[in-house]
Amino acid sequence: MAFKFRYESLLNYRKHLKEKAEIEHAKVLGALLQAREGLTSLEGEYDRVQAAFKRAMAEAATGHEIRNYSDYLGFVGEKTGKQKGKIEALKTELESKRSVLLKKSTDCKVIEKLKEKDFEKWQQNQDHLERIRLNEVAVQRYGKIYT
Numbered sequence: 185m186a187f188k189f190r191y192e193s194l195l196n197y198r199k200h201l202k203e204k205a206e207i208e209h210a211k212v213l214g215a216l217l218q219a220r221e222g223l224t225s226l227e228g229e230y231d232r233v234q235a236a237f238k239r240a241m242a243e244a245a246t247g248h249e250i251r252n253y254s255d256y257l258g259f260v261g262e263k264t265g266k267q268k269g270k271i272e273a274l275k276t277e278l279e280s281k282r283s284v285l286l287k288k289s290t291d292c293k294v295i296e297k298l299k300e301k302d303f304e305k306w307q308q309n310q311d312h313l314e315r316i317r318l319n320e321v322a323v324q325r326y327g328k329i330y331t
Contacts, residue, residue, distance in 0.1 A: 195295045202288040209281040216274040223267045230260045
């Protein structure tokens with residue numbers, strides 16, 4: 185007779201919920217990493233345009249060029265600020281997903297520990313039944329030899 189865990193369906197369900205939480209956590213983490221890359225790119229663009237603006241000022245830029253540089257720097261700065269806000273929101277969401285994942289993992293581990301304990305009890309019971317069977321066989325042999 186094979187071991188059959190009484191809460192196997194519950195364990196499978198909790199494993200499924202844990203996997204789902206892992207996927208959601210990974211999605212948010214990926215979005216956060218992508219947002220950080222975007223911020224790095226925007227900061228690099230800002231630094232590049234600012235350096236170009238300084239060069240243009242040194243070469244006596246026209247008023248139209250100065251206004252264009254200024255407007256573009258303002259646009260990139262605003263976009264950088266929005267990106268930083270997005271990163272903070274993603275960090276908060278990631279922390280939320282991490283806590284959900286931790287809870288799902290804990291719930292799953294509880295049932296897995298119960299399964300391990302049940303298996304140990306089943307194994308002990310099987311060992312006991314095997315000893316009883318072997319004892320019966322020994323008694324029957326003893327009886328056949330000395331009768």
